[in-house]
Amino acid sequence: MRKMFILLDFIKKINHGELYSLSAPILILVILFMLILPLPSFLLDFLFSFNIVISIIILVVAMFTTEVLDFSSFPTILLFSTLLRLSLNIASTRIILLKGHTGSFSAGHVIESFGCFLIGGNFFIGLVIFVILVIINFFVITKGSGRIAEVGARFILDAMPGKQMAIDADLNTGFISKKEAKIRRMNVYKEADFYGSMDGASKFIRGDAIAGIIIMLVNIIGGLIVGIFQHNMLFVQAVKIYSILTVGDGLVAQIPSLIISIASGVILTRVGSEKISIGKQIINQVFNNPQVIFFSGIIFSIFGVIPGMPNFIFLFFSGSLFLLSWYLCNQQYISKNFSAQSSSQKNKKLHLSWNDIQFERLIVLQLNSRFFQPSYKNMYNDLLHKLHVLRKNIAKNFGFLISEIDCIHDCKLEDGQYKIFIKGVEIESGYVFFDKILAVNTGKKVINIPGIKVKEPVFDLPAFWVDIASKDLIIKKKLLVVEPNSVIVTHLNKIIRYNLHDFFGFQETQQFLDRVSQNFPKLVDYVVPKIISITVLQKILQNLLYDRISIKDIRTIFETLIKHSDTIKNDVNKSTSIIRISLRKFITQKFFCKSNTVCAIGLSAKIENILLKIISSKNSKLEPLFTEKLIKKTKLSIIFQKKNNLPTVLLVHPKIRVFLAKLFITSIPELTVLSFLEISEDRKIKIVYTIGKDTF
Incomplete structure (x- = not known):
């Protein structure tokens, strides 16, 4: 009694893991008992049923396995299942030979059912079915699986060095950690071991099929001998009983063997790295294309209308294929639209990435929604064409290509309103009337015509929005006729020209140099970065563009930098001044056209001396009152120049040019x-207005 309690206490101390580890030894002991000890018929029924259940479970597991290594114990299971079937064959053979003379029920109800019910008690039918199963198992499934395992093991071993090198490369580049690299190496070894084991384990199934044939011959021949000579049975009676028992025993053992062989084929023939089961993979690849199903239905329907064919069943299946094709097509359409909407909404709500960040565009033209209506499609296309021409003209006049002008829709804008943005900052806005034209009064005479009175946005001239039907009348009155799109483009052109330096960034500088190097490679190689850096060159060119001076004459610019390389030393203002002097002919022609006399604004000697003293001193700052008076007087000179149709140009001493240009950059941009x-040497200079000549 005490020993019993000690045994129970020992069993309680064993945990579940230790019990699981004992399952394999216990199974081996059971197999050995079946080989040695005779089993009663009811226990034989239980074990045969257990064998069938285990084979079905193995097949289902193989079908739902997503990766080969998820079922790495399959070779061992194959060995155990084969041993279990062989031991059952031996146990059943023993009981058939010992008790077969008592009747077909002597070996249990499972063997009797397979021998009587499934084949109707007909020996020849059972024999044919058994032979077919053996052929399918031995020559088709087992042989194919064995060949696949053999070739797979060979290829896995050949690919191992490459896989190891790939893992080492990923580890060295930092794509994976040491822990992950170790796991991947172990998987490579496990995969090689698995295919090698399967190559050997497939021989078990082949041997099992051969053993099944031999055991069947032993059962039928041995049973007849035992029945006729030991139990004095009639030949017909012995043949009837032992044939049923033999066929039943062969079928009940061969069917689980066939199921295990199918599971082996499923495991070995699996291709692809998708994390899905083989059943889902087959459905997705075979029944996921409605066109394939539809054409299959057409082919089957052709067979269905051939005389002599089973027309009804063929047409039934062709109609089913058409319905399935329509269903799949409809489901794909719904799934595509719904998934696109749901995924986009879900991503917007739940996921953020760097792609969600929208950087400010350089030039943006915001338009009212009316521009994008179908009725104004031609007008919008004309606007896009005019914007393209504008960029082309800017490139032609100033020597570099500005970025794309983005036209975007803003439903918050009023009807006909537009806004111009540079680097995300609103510069100016305006209004146009879609079904009208703008009549601009370019003369000095005041003219009143029926229409909406406005100010022209570029030159600040009086103008009227009038009906298109009044165009001939406007032309007769010698007014300038401007279409709505031209108003927008002209306004944008003015803003772009006043902000050219903002559009010439580092990226544009690099693109500009790439273009120049195609024509003047030696100049580029010598100037950048030997004489000046690319950032200094960018600032110099930006200074030129600020005064709307073209940078097309890049040869003169680079040769000037080379000529004065000893004095400039990355000094932006000094370099700019020297280059401007080299470009004096172009500058003179730009601002004064072909006039022989340069009519410009000048400074009085008193103001010029004050500014020179301020610049030469350490504290180069103007007093607020002096600055205010200087700006006020300069604005008066601008008015005078405009009245007399003269250029708004101020000529000053070279040393104070940069200082005054910075002073007037915001107050008087024009x-x-x-x-x-x-100023070119061949022109005469005439100061038509002197700032500070009177009182200051």
């Missing part, structure tokens, strides 16, 4: 400040 050295 004023251009030039030095006397920037």
